[in-house]
Amino acid sequence: xxxxxxxxxxxxxxxxxxxxxxxxxxxxxxxxxxxxxxxxxxxxxxxxxxxxxxxxxxxxxxxxxxxxxxxxxxxxxxxxxxxxxxxxxxxxxxxxxxxxxxxxxxxxxxxxxxxxxxxxxxxxxxxxxxxxxxxxxxxxxxxxxxxxx
Amino acid sequence: xxxxxxxxxxxxxxxxxxxxxxxxxxxxxxxxxxxxxxxxxxxxxxxxxxxxxxxxxxxxxxxxxxxxxxxxxxxxxxxxxxxxxxxxxxxxxxxxxxxxxxxxxxxxxxxxxxxxxxxxxxxxxxxxxxxxxxxxxxxxxxxxxxxxxxxxxxxxxxxxxxxxxxxxxxxxxxxxxxxxxxxxxxxxxxxxxxxxxxxxxxxxxxxxxxxxxxxxxxxxxxxxxxxxxxxxxxxxxxxxxxxxxxxxxxxxxxxxxxxxxxxxxxxxxxxxxxxxxxxxxxxxxxxxxxxxxxxxxxxxxxxxxxxxxxxxxxxxxxxxxxxxxxxxxxxxxxxxxxxxxxxxxxxxxxxxxxxxxxxxxxxxxxxxxxxxxxxxxxxxxxxxxxxxxxxxxxxxxxxxxxxxxxxxxxxxxxxxxxxxxxxxxxxxxxxx
Numbered sequence: 063x064x065x066x067x068x069x070x071x072x073x074x075x076x077x078x079x080x081x082x083x084x085x086x087x088x089x090x091x092x093x094x095x096x097x098x099x100x101x102x103x104x105x106x107x108x109x110x111x112x113x114x115x116x117x118x119x120x121x122x123x124x125x126x127x128x129x130x131x132x133x134x135x136x137x138x139x140x141x142x143x144x145x146x147x148x149x150x151x152x153x154x155x156x157x158x159x160x161x162x163x164x165x166x167x168x169x170x171x172x173x174x175x176x177x178x179x180x181x182x183x184x185x186x187x188x189x190x191x192x193x194x195x196x197x198x199x200x201x202x203x204x205x206x207x208x209x210x211x
Numbered sequence: 212x213x214x215x216x217x218x219x220x221x222x223x224x225x226x227x228x229x230x231x232x233x234x235x236x237x238x239x240x241x242x243x244x245x246x247x248x249x250x251x252x253x254x255x256x257x258x259x260x261x262x263x264x265x266x267x268x269x270x271x272x273x274x275x276x277x278x279x280x281x282x283x284x285x286x287x288x289x290x291x292x293x294x295x296x297x298x299x300x301x302x303x304x305x306x307x308x309x310x311x312x313x314x315x316x317x318x319x320x321x322x323x324x325x326x327x328x329x330x331x332x333x334x335x336x337x338x339x340x341x342x343x344x345x346x347x348x349x350x351x352x353x354x355x356x357x358x359x360x361x362x363x364x365x366x367x368x369x370x371x372x373x374x375x376x377x378x379x380x381x382x383x384x385x386x387x388x389x390x391x392x393x394x395x396x397x398x399x400x401x402x403x404x405x406x407x408x409x410x411x412x413x414x415x416x417x418x419x420x421x422x423x424x425x426x427x428x429x430x431x432x433x434x435x436x437x438x439x440x441x442x443x444x445x446x447x448x449x450x451x452x453x454x455x456x457x458x459x460x461x462x463x464x465x466x467x468x469x470x471x472x473x474x475x476x477x478x479x480x481x482x483x484x485x486x487x488x489x490x491x492x493x494x495x496x497x498x499x500x501x502x503x504x505x506x507x508x509x510x511x512x513x514x515x516x517x518x519x520x521x522x523x524x525x526x527x528x529x530x531x532x533x534x535x536x537x538x539x540x541x542x543x544x545x546x547x548x549x550x551x552x553x554x555x556x557x558x559x560x561x562x563x564x565x566x567x568x569x570x571x572x573x574x575x576x577x578x579x580x581x582x583x584x585x586x587x588x589x590x591x592x593x594x595x596x597x598x599x600x601x602x603x604x605x606x607x608x609x610x611x612x613x614x615x616x617x618x619x620x621x622x623x624x625x626x627x628x629x630x631x632x633x634x635x636x637x638x639x640x641x642x643x
Binding site: 063075076078097099101108136148163 | 330334340341346349350356358360364366367368380453456457464481482498
């Protein structure tokens with residue numbers, strides 16, 4: 063395994079160096095500095111803002127939800143994840159649309175209202191899934207004998 | 212108030228411990244993300260070399276939808292990287308808080324390669340997404356940076372796999388990763404590689420209970436104590452919820468945006484930046500005649516297409532092109548931005564025009580557009596496309612005369628090429 067690992071690390075390092083060479087070869091130094099700020103900014107935004115927020119929210123949900131079944135918390139957390147990722151993907155479209163795209167065939171939809179509809183749909187679907195889950199689990203509790211036969 | 216860096220980092224690591232944050236999750240998500248990255252790299256390089264071929268390169272012209280599929284897959288896989296990359300970063304988040312942060316020279320390089328990997332991946336997928344709707348709010352050129360970063364990303368991925376190989380092998384299979392109750396099995400991997408850090412002083416590996424929690428001193432201690440009183444999470448429902456959320460997000464993104472690239476998903480296209488059938492000739496456009504500054508030259512009655520081969524030169528007015536034998540073909544227009552649509556084109560076979568000036572069977576073409584400036588004003592077309600009977604100098608699109616935004620009076624349409632190379636507002640064709 064040691065030899066394999068050395069090969070991987072070496073080949074990978076060569077890949078990074080080649081990418082850096084292509085970068086220096088095709089992009090002006092000033093633009094590379096601009097890219098560097100974006101690279102550092104991406105890590106800061108993720109590691110220092112998004113990730114701690116996610117951690118804080120999930121701990122808070124666990125604490126607040128002492129009496130809520132864990133599965134329900136998991137379902138709600140899942141719904142928040144779906145909505146958040148969609149928001150991240152769609153908000154740039156909303157911003158770009160507001161700045162007037164190059165032509166009418168780029169970004170033809172009303173993305174803001176569609177995002178609102180999506181969140182509403184997520185809320186409704188989550189409520190339905192939670193209801194179905196709670197009914198099913200209470201039915202199982204009500205008739206334990208049928209499960210034990 | 213009394214706290215040290217060490218205590219703070221341990222507190223943070225305890226706080227972010229979760230049944231989903233373990234090496235098995237990192238391996239499972241890592242496999243999917245790695246696959247998506249490799250698919251993006253392969254399809255991306257194909258697109259790159261179609262646009263900037265090396266001298267010896269020839270490309271297949273069949274199936275005609277080849278580029279439509281490769282580029283549709285490129286953009287769709289790129290969008291799917293959003294939930295996968297965030298899931299991966301979520302799974303390994305506690306690793307940020309190891310103490311001391313760097314223990315050795317190899318570890319410094321390992322963390323540096325991960326920093327490069329994470330930063331480039333985040334910038335790559337985010338700028339790639341914005342490029343699909345022509346939005347460039349950054350101080351660097353998109354195309355060159357996207358291309359160069361792809362090598363950096365795949366290189367750091369290979370380094371990362373090399374570094375983590377023991378963990379990847381240890382947790383590759385589910386049955387080696389969890390016991391019968393679904394509890395994560397630690398151990399067997401070399402301690403230095405263990406995901407939660409050094410076994411000697413890693414509180415995160417010990418189940419978090421009130422008893423072994425740090426005493427509630429100072430701000431960090433109090434936060435730690437508050438976190439430690441958090442109820443135990445149910446391992447199974449938590450894990451199901453995690454993978455369920457990733458799966459549902461990925462599926463929903465695929466279904467609600469894939470319609471720009473895949474016809475079957477067109478009816479549920481809710482969030483893609485393009486929609487089939489919207490635009491002149493029922494087809495979206497990228498560059499308008501106004502943006503290309505051809506509003507006058509394209510409608511000039513004196514326009515004629517010049518076809519030359521060395522000293523042999525022929526010119527064709529629009530009426531003369533119309534008088535030549537017309538061919539109708541169904542070919543997709545597929546953009547580097549990922550959207551694509553099948554369309555019906557009618558016009559003159561390019562091979563007939565090439566033959567009219569005595570072009571050989573391996574002649575390539577230099578194609579020049581009327582547009583004033585732009586990276587694709589002058590392009591080269593390999594002989595495989597010139598000789599293909601489906602390659603047309605198109606005059607009609609979807610049953611109507613070509614709209615000026617689609618390249619009136621004449622544009623190129625060839626099977627399997629990126630939209631940027633389907634030159635609009637043709638001016639001259641030179642055999643080379």
